[in-house]
Amino acid sequence: GDKGNYIQAFRSADNSYAMIYLPVGKTITVNTASLQGNIIAWWFNPKDASLHKIAVPVKKDVMQFTSPTERPGNDWVIIIEDATKGF
Numbered sequence: 001g002d003k004g005n006y007i008q009a010f011r012s013a014d015n016s017y018a019m020i021y022l023p024v025g026k027t028i029t030v031n032t033a034s035l036q037g038n039i040i041a042w043w044f045n046p047k048d049a050s051l052h053k054i055a056v057p058v059k060k061d062v063m064q065f066t067s068p069t070e071r072p073g074n075d076w077v078i079i080i081e082d083a084t085k086g087f
Contacts, residue, residue: 004072011035017081025067025074033061037082043068044077054078 004023011018015034022028032039041054045068052068067076081087 015082016085017079017087019080020078021075022067022078023075024072025070025076027064027066027070028078029062029064030078030080031061032059032063032080035059035080035082037084039080040083041065041081042079044079046075046077 007020007022007028009018009020011034015036018030018032018035020028020030037059039056039059041056043052043054044050045052054065056063065078067074067078069076
């Protein structure tokens with residue numbers, strides 16, 4: 001149902017990273033204006049704890065990201081971070 005599409009997001013107090021949980025894989029639009037510096041991004045798969053690096057050519061204030069798999073049953077976490085922090 002509709003509750004299965006609820007996206008949960010947060011970012012750090014110093015704006016050095018953000019994480020967004022998608023219960024259903026899909027394309028999302030993210031306002032990255034408050035995140036500092038150049039960014040790198042990763043998809044985290046909660047099913048097998050794997051990470052998939054996302055190519056981010058140039059940071060824009062608003063960016064779209066598409067999960068590696070889509071449809072219900074394919075949940076993902078996107079991690080967007082300041083590239084200089086070395087997390």
